[in-house]
Amino acid sequence: NAGVTQTPKFRILKIGQSMTLQCAQDMNHNYMYWYRQDPGMGLKLIYYSVGAGITDKGEVPNGYNVSRSTTEDFPLRLELAAPSQTSVYFCASSGTSQYNEQFFGPGTRLTVL
Amino acid sequence: LAKTTQPISMDSYEGQEVNITCSHNNIATNDYITWYQQFPSQGPRFIIQGYKTKVTNEVASLFIPADRKSSTLSLPRVSLSDTAVYYCLVGDNNNDMRFGAGTRLTVKP
Numbered sequence: 001n002a003g004v005t006q007t008p009k010f011r012i013l014k015i016g017q018s019m020t021l022q023c024a025q026d027m028n029h030n031y032m033y034w035y036r037q038d039p040g041m042g043l044k045l046i047y048y049s050v051g052a053g054i055t056d057k058g059e060v061p062n063g064y065n066v067s068r069s070t071t072e073d074f075p076l077r078l079e080l081a082a083p084s085q086t087s088v089y090f091c092a093s094s095g096t097s098q099y100n101e102q103f104f105g106p107g108t109r110l111t112v113l
Numbered sequence: 114l115a116k117t118t119q120p121i122s123m124d125s126y127e128g129q130e131v132n133i134t135c136s137h138n139n140i141a142t143n144d145y146i147t148w149y150q151q152f153p154s155q156g157p158r159f160i161i162q163g164y165k166t167k168v169t170n171e172v173a174s175l176f177i178p179a180d181r182k183s184s185t186l187s188l189p190r191v192s193l194s195d196t197a198v199y200y201c202l203v204g205d206n207n208n209d210m211r212f213g214a215g216t217r218l219t220v221k222p
Contacts, residue, residue: 004156031207042200042212043157058208090156098206099145104156 001026004105006091012111013081021076021108023091031094032074033058033102034066036087043090049074050098081112117201122217131188133216135201138182143205146177146184151198151215160199161186188218196220 007022025032030051035043045058049068063085065077074093078085088109092102118136125131137146145164149157161168163175163184174187188195198217204210 033207035212040214042214044212045208048208056208059211092156094207098208099147099162099204099210100207101147101159101162102149102157102207104158107154107156 003027004091004093004103006089006105006108008108009106010109012113013078014113015081015083017081018077018079019081019110021078021089021091021110023074023076023105024072025074025091025093025103026072027093027095027103028071029093029095029103030071031098031100032068033092033094034064034074034076035090035092036060036085037090037107038087046076046089078110083112086110086112117203117211117213119199119201119213119216121214122219124219124221125191126221127192128190131191131195131218131220133186133188133199133201133218134183135186135203136183137201137203140181140203141205144181144203145205146175146181147202147204147210148173148175148186149200149202149212151200157200157212191218191220193220193222 033048034046047066091105094100147162148160151157168175176185198215200215202210
């Protein structure tokens with residue numbers, strides 16, 4: 001199993017550009033999550049999904065959108081990139097229970113200039 | 114949401130036992146206590162989870178007193194590779210658990 005994979009690893013965007021961060025898991029997990037982590041800080045939940053077709057906002061959803069058309073994939077969309085979105089983005093998944101351990105991907109480092 | 118408080122940083126030496134305490138005074142009846150470890154440039158990794166008393170696995174122990182208002186992560190005989198940030202999370206589902214700033218553990222030779 002590859003676990004949770006994320007692409008790209010690094011990306012530089014200009015203000016106002018858009019992009020999609022890809023996340024996939026091969027563990028047949030129901031739950032998937034997107035976090036951002038600013039330097040020296042903990043992770044903040046952006047969006048989460050409890051299954052295909054179901055998504056909900058987390059702590060810091062503004063400026064982002066998600067979709068969950070399949071169990072495996074959970075892409076995060078930035079429509080109008082802003083410098084405040086410069087961060088490291090982590091995707092995670094967890095199994096059948098809402099408090100099961102989360103498995104994290106390697107992260108995407110995004111810089112908006 | 115249960116708020117957690119942990120020390121910002123701790124230092125230790127190789128071979129010592131390290132105990133990191135987390136305070137969660139407003140923990141709810143259905144809340145679990147979960148600890149994650151994060152190395153630089155990596156995503157967090159699950160260490161241990163518990164509800165009450167003591168839980169032990171191959172890497173750590175988690176001690177939870179009867180009132181559940183605090184918990185202690187115990188790392189036996191740490192090595193240099195245990196240098197990382199450790200997060201304490203409290204909640205009954207991952208959507209509501211919050212990663213605070215964590216405890217930065219530095220293990221010295």
